[in-house]
Amino acid sequence: MATDVAAVFGALADPTRRHVVQLLSRGPRRAGEIAAAAGTSGPAMSRHLRILLAAGIVTDERSPGDARVRVFHLRPDSVAAASAWLDQLQAHWDEQLRSFQRHVTTSRRNPR
């Protein structure tokens, strides 16, 4: 339930997990489908999905017809927080680009 920016970036750093997110963006999938589509084994995908769950990127739910089937789908707000982090960064950039060349040779005599 994190929606933590650090966890989101950490989760999205892995190419397999990015692939999973790309797949889930086209609709929810079961765990077996995800593992097969990503080309990884079941146990490996289980750990990846746990990381994505901890980052708040995906959510799971049991299929009502078949209780052993686990369906995963994305959570829009989690990535929105990460996107906000990047936007907040760009907000600071506008200010930085104005005082850009001014600070280049600053603090030549600045031991502390």
Add this chain to the structure above:
Amino acid sequence: MATDVAAVFGALADPTRRHVVQLLSRGPRRAGEIAAAAGTSGPAMSRHLRILLAAGIVTDERSPGDARVRVFHLRPDSVAAASAWLDQLQAHWDEQLRSFQRHVTTSRRNPR
């Protein structure tokens, strides 16, 4: 020169590098300043900065007054690419959320 989304997320996955990016968002800094602000040693920061350079997030330039001083500053377009990746994801979400509950109990009889 990457501006690669994978490299950007991988670079931003590390908390030390995120701290560096946060620092550089408030203006360009020298390598020594960055290492001191992040609380890490020079060699460790040198490797982090190399990763940020490879990801296209930061750029370096020699100080004209002091050639051994290396000043680092951010590159707005690099994070814009990563932000675009997240936005492209949200674009797919709108479609997914419409056919949301429809696919939950799909493929109950789908062995392969």
Add this chain to the structure above:
DNA sequence: ACAATAGATAACTTAACGATTAACTATTGC
């Protein structure tokens, strides 16, 4: 030329990460 400074590189250690095989827990169907 010599000492000092700013960083980067080398070699090494340790910790984290990812994949695999095997065993385990539920759940469905006969």
Add this chain to the structure above:
DNA sequence: GCAATAGTTAATCGTTAAGTTATCTATTGT
């Protein structure tokens, strides 16, 4: 109840990544 299925957890291995100490290069100042 028993076999099969869906998925997770356990234990292990190999790889990668991060940090540290020491060394090296380049540049500035005297």
